[in-house]
Amino acid sequence: MSNIIKVLKGTKDILPQDIEMWHFLEKKAEQVFSKYGFKEIRTPIIEVTELFSRGVGDTTDIVNKEMYTFEKSDRSITLRPENTAGVVRSFIENGMSRLSAPVKLWYHGPMFRYERPQAGRQRQFHQVGVEMFGIEQATADAEVILAAVNYLKALGLHDLDVEINSLGCPKCREEFKTNLKQVLKPYFDELCEDCQKRYEKNPLRLLDCKVESCKKIFEKPEVQEVIKSDFICDECSEHYTELKLYLQKMGVKFSENKLLVRGLDYYNRTVFEIKSNNLGSQNAVAGGGRYDSLVEQLGGEHTPAVGFAMGMERLISLLPTKEPKKLDAYVVSTFQTDAFLMAEELRHQGLNVEFDLTNKKFSKQLEKASKVAKYAIILGEDEILNHQVSIKNLEQGKQITVDRANCVKMMSL
Ligand code: ATP
Ligand code: MG
Numbered sequence: 487m488s489n490i491i492k493v494l495k496g497t498k499d500i501l502p503q504d505i506e507m508w509h510f511l512e513k514k515a516e517q518v519f520s521k522y523g524f525k526e527i528r529t530p531i532i533e534v535t536e537l538f539s540r541g542v543g544d545t546t547d548i549v550n551k552e553m554y555t556f557e558k559s560d561r562s563i564t565l566r567p568e569n570t571a572g573v574v575r576s577f578i579e580n581g582m583s584r585l586s587a588p589v590k591l592w593y594h595g596p597m598f599r600y601e602r603p604q605a606g607r608q609r610q611f612h613q614v615g616v617e618m619f620g621i622e623q624a625t626a627d628a629e630v631i632l633a634a635v636n637y638l639k640a641l642g643l644h645d646l647d648v649e650i651n652s653l654g655c656p657k658c659r660e661e662f663k664t665n666l667k668q669v670l671k672p673y674f675d676e677l678c679e680d681c682q683k684r685y686e687k688n689p690l691r692l693l694d695c696k697v698e699s700c701k702k703i704f705e706k707p708e709v710q711e712v713i714k715s716d717f718i719c720d721e722c723s724e725h726y727t728e729l730k731l732y733l734q735k736m737g738v739k740f741s742e743n744k745l746l747v748r749g750l751d752y753y754n755r756t757v758f759e760i761k762s763n764n765l766g767s768q769n770a771v772a773g774g775g776r777y778d779s780l781v782e783q784l785g786g787e788h789t790p791a792v793g794f795a796m797g798m799e800r801l802i803s804l805l806p807t808k809e810p811k812k813l814d815a816y817v818v819s820t821f822q823t824d825a826f827l828m829a830e831e832l833r834h835q836g837l838n839v840e841f842d843l844t845n846k847k848f849s850k851q852l853e854k855a856s857k858v859a860k861y862a863i864i865l866g867e868d869e870i871l872n873h874q875v876s877i878k879n880l881e882q883g884k885q886i887t888v889d890r891a892n893c894v895k896m897m898s899l
Contacts, residue, residue: 543751
């Protein structure tokens with residue numbers, strides 16, 4: 487066993503005993519997001535690298551440190567680290583801007599980031615998310631947040647915290663950036679290496695830093711004063727106020743967090759995160775916001791947009807595990823051809839059925855049936871001669887003998 491090949495670090499098999507949870511998350515996503523008019527989209531897992539360097543932003547950790555990139559036929563290709571850029575590419579390429587707004591899309595699937603694996607953090611993980619294109623008004627932001635909250639509720643997750651903030655627009659943000667840089671200047675040497683880089687390239691993201699010594703600096707009164715200042719312009723402020731009003735009217739509880747800036751370059755105005763207290767340090771289950779300039783940045787027409795992504799592994803870790811589904815029936819018979827025919831007949835009638843392919847002893851077959859199925863369909867000599875079957879309810883232990891033609895009907899009683 488010394489030369490067995492193991493799964494790559496930071497990746498995991500999703501085994502049959504765990505698949506129920508994944509189907510549950512996917513089915514609920516389809517149900518809830520459809521209610522809001524979102525349609526599913528599936529884009530490729532590989533894209534040209536430029537999509538992410540231009541789309542996600544080459545000052546972000548994702549692009550700088552976390553991408554899986556390789557060359558093939560002189561092209562640089564990347565395994566998608568997130569799906570907004572891919573969905574935007576598809577929106578532009580397939581002329582979706584010609585459709586009447588809003589265009590509402592949802593997706594789920596694997597994402598890849600070269601990060602340090604730990605609880606709640608993998609190198610291949612899965613996201614479910616939505617993107618809404620074409621609407622500038624805060625109704626869109628509110629509807630997207632509401633869809634996220636109602637999806638989480640449909641999964642059975644009620645006590646999560648919704649945090650929101652407004653980053654303003656590129657114009658009104660400029661002054662804030664200048665003020666932030668100024669107040670942090672005396673502490674520059676004490677900032678972590680990443681923050682020292684961010685200082686010039688993207689000072690807003692300093693606030694996203696998780697390093698304790700940086701967080702302490704941001705708690706200083708003069709820094710807090712800048713962080714808490716209302717820097718956003720009248721239009722952005724009105725948009726933010728409207729969003730808060732809609733959320734209140736829709737019964738969504740939220741708190742405002744001025745430190746919430748999100749790790750990506752493309753956001754403007756609304757940003758939000760949904761957090762759980764039961765997840766330890768990787769406590770964010772969802773992150774999203776408005777990205778009005780991304781479509782244009784990737785070569786499309788100006789199109790306002792808003793969306794979010796949720797980490798499916800983190801959702802699963804918050805939910806009680808589901809028992810693997812049992813077969814509807816297991817055919818028990820030492821007359822193998824009859825068992826085979828019976829199993830196939832029941833499958834044609836829509837049931838999930840197995841029988842013993844190796845023709846073991848009757849008692850062994852029954853033992854197996856009670857482990858894997860809800861019903862044993864027993865075909866002894868008498869049953870076969872009389873065109874009958876015996877149905878044993880394996881949960882309750884009751885057994886009845888009925889005409890073969892009535893088998894499925896009697897099982898559902
Ligand atoms: P974090 O701060 O946890 O690194 P992020 O801001 O990088 O999150 P986003 O890019 O906003 O995450 O992705 C949205 C969601 O996807 C996160 O809230 C989280 O639930 C999940 N997620 C992100 N990275 C990972 C990962 N490496 N492993 C598992 N889930 C992840
Ligand atoms: Mg991250």
